[in-house]
Amino acid sequence: MKRIVMIGSGNVATSLAHALRGRCQLVQVYSRRMEHARQLADAVGAEPVDSAAALVTDADAYVVAVADDAIAGIVDASPPTDGLWLHTSGSVPMSVFAGRRSRYGVLYPLQSFSRDLLVDLSRVHFFVEGSSAAVTAQIAAFARCFLSEKVTVADSRQRCILHLAAVFACNFANHMWTLAADVMSRDGLPFDAMLPLIESTVEKLHHLSPSQSQTGPAARGDEAVMRRHLSMLHGDEEAIYRMLSQSIMNHKARK
Amino acid sequence: MKRIVMIGSGNVATSLAHALRGRCQLVQVYSRRMEHARQLADAVGAEPVDSAAALVTDADAYVVAVADDAIAGIVDASPPTDGLWLHTSGSVPMSVFAGRRSRYGVLYPLQSFSRDLLVDLSRVHFFVEGSSAAVTAQIAAFARCFLSEKVTVADSRQRCILHLAAVFACNFANHMWTLAADVMSRDGLPFDAMLPLIESTVEKLHHLSPSQSQTGPAARGDEAVMRRHLSMLHGDEEAIYRMLSQSIMNHKARK
Numbered sequence: 001m002k003r004i005v006m007i008g009s010g011n012v013a014t015s016l017a018h019a020l021r022g023r024c025q026l027v028q029v030y031s032r033r034m035e036h037a038r039q040l041a042d043a044v045g046a047e048p049v050d051s052a053a054a055l056v057t058d059a060d061a062y063v064v065a066v067a068d069d070a071i072a073g074i075v076d077a078s079p080p081t082d083g084l085w086l087h088t089s090g091s092v093p094m095s096v097f098a099g100r101r102s103r104y105g106v107l108y109p110l111q112s113f114s115r116d117l118l119v120d121l122s123r124v125h126f127f128v129e130g131s132s133a134a135v136t137a138q139i140a141a142f143a144r145c146f147l148s149e150k151v152t153v154a155d156s157r158q159r160c161i162l163h164l165a166a167v168f169a170c171n172f173a174n175h176m177w178t179l180a181a182d183v184m185s186r187d188g189l190p191f192d193a194m195l196p197l198i199e200s201t202v203e204k205l206h207h208l209s210p211s212q213s214q215t216g217p218a219a220r221g222d223e224a225v226m227r228r229h230l231s232m233l234h235g236d237e238e239a240i241y242r243m244l245s246q247s248i249m250n251h252k253a254r255k
Numbered sequence: 256m257k258r259i260v261m262i263g264s265g266n267v268a269t270s271l272a273h274a275l276r277g278r279c280q281l282v283q284v285y286s287r288r289m290e291h292a293r294q295l296a297d298a299v300g301a302e303p304v305d306s307a308a309a310l311v312t313d314a315d316a317y318v319v320a321v322a323d324d325a326i327a328g329i330v331d332a333s334p335p336t337d338g339l340w341l342h343t344s345g346s347v348p349m350s351v352f353a354g355r356r357s358r359y360g361v362l363y364p365l366q367s368f369s370r371d372l373l374v375d376l377s378r379v380h381f382f383v384e385g386s387s388a389a390v391t392a393q394i395a396a397f398a399r400c401f402l403s404e405k406v407t408v409a410d411s412r413q414r415c416i417l418h419l420a421a422v423f424a425c426n427f428a429n430h431m432w433t434l435a436a437d438v439m440s441r442d443g444l445p446f447d448a449m450l451p452l453i454e455s456t457v458e459k460l461h462h463l464s465p466s467q468s469q470t471g472p473a474a475r476g477d478e479a480v481m482r483r484h485l486s487m488l489h490g491d492e493e494a495i496y497r498m499l500s501q502s503i504m505n506h507k508a509r510k
Contacts, residue, residue, distance in 0.1 A: 112455070
């Protein structure tokens with residue numbers, strides 16, 4: 001697959017386009033807003049377009065990296081092609097393409113993309129799925145060749161589970177750091193002081209399951225400390241402290 | 256400070272005793288249960304004791320690394336000494352020693368200690384506090400010399416805040432990984448596949464604040480994905496997903 005059309009100009013599209021630049025020919029970059037299309041297209045040497053009807057029909061692959069609910073509409077507005085259509089969503093089933101295109105699939109990077117930080121995709125785990133065994137193999141080979149060595153075939157249900165688990169493992173864990181930073185900053189303490197502890201907590205995951213390595217007042221059932229902590233909190237922070245401590249104790253009791 | 260008595264035989268006492276072994280003389284290890292005292296004492300070349308009354312009176316420092324509510328009782332049961340008394344708790348104010356001993360303080364490692372994994376203390380941040388400026392300086396010098404280069408003076412209130420923040424940053428984040436592992440294992444997916452994503456999420460903390468780097472359906476306000484995720488959850492997991500998503504949205508709205 002040499003000639004690629006990138007549909008989208010957000011965080012995922014930008015990371016993918018930069019990773020593919022120089023390895024494939026990026027023919028076009030599509031965005032609803034021409035200035036966004038042009039910004040990414042200029043950076044990767046492609047033609048910017050702001051109309052799905054203007055997409056070329058002879059690309060090898062069309063990578064759809066847009067909001068979940070915009071995928072079907074863009075496919076429908078595009079001219080018919082024989083190329084391979086791929087979306088990158090964790091939540092949308094592959095069947096969104098069924099009846100719309102003949103060869104299609106999913107290229108899902110298990111990663112969280114921020115506007116402010118470009119991700120090195122060679123370290124990212126990609127989960128792929130295709131409309132036939134041959135297409136699945138083609139997508140996997142494409143991902144291995146141009147993006148990352150970590151490529152695994154996963155069906156739409158497994159991909160949904162991965163996406164849900166990533167919300168807990170990444171979005172929610174990150175929110176815990178936000179709350180820790182809030183608590184510290186109210187007392188003039190810099191969040192940086194917490195980084196060595198966070199890193200050693202992650203390091204333990206290479207040796208122990210997260211459940212095995214759980215520590216802290218809730219895991220110990222230390223009610224005096226939990227009461228003292230709760231007296232220092234209010235609002236969301238207090239409610240979250242209560243609920244997560246209870247959940248840790250429930251988890252411990254079930255083991 | 257050369258002659259040290261270690262009071263306690265749990266995770267913190269064990270890590271500290273191993274770090275100090277060969278650098279100080281570990282005179283005694285105390286535990287309520289002689290077999291526990293003996294196990295650690297044998298490993299670090301000290302005398303095991305199971306009675307506070309049997310503690311030597313000529314040590315330079317007495318490090319009390321026991322459960323929070325056992326600290327005062329052990330001090331009271333020990334013979335009077337001129338040595339420096341230190342506890343290692345995140346939650347107990349230094350004043351627990353007031354009226355009980357003349358020179359005292361706190362040596363708090365901002366770290367989570369697991370039974371199954373010995374911690375390299377040279378990478379740990381220690382927060383110290385003393386009963387006078389001279390004692391504070393003495394504790395800081397002791398920690399820098401024998402334990403870690405990262406030593407900061409913090410009063411009892413700041414230490415409480417650090418401990419509370421660490422519960423969010425470490426215990427609660429770890430519980431998010433436990434829940435992610437549960438979700439994945441129900442579908443036969445190995446938790447290891449999530450590690451690169453977790454590590455890159457932590458890496459971002461070196462460049463952006465956790466609030467700046469927050470991503471995911473709640474941060475985007477993507478209600479369709481949140482509804483789909485909630486339909487795959489129940490019990491604690493569902494309640495936590497709901498509460499944390501709401502808290503992420505509240506946080507976003509306040510910014």
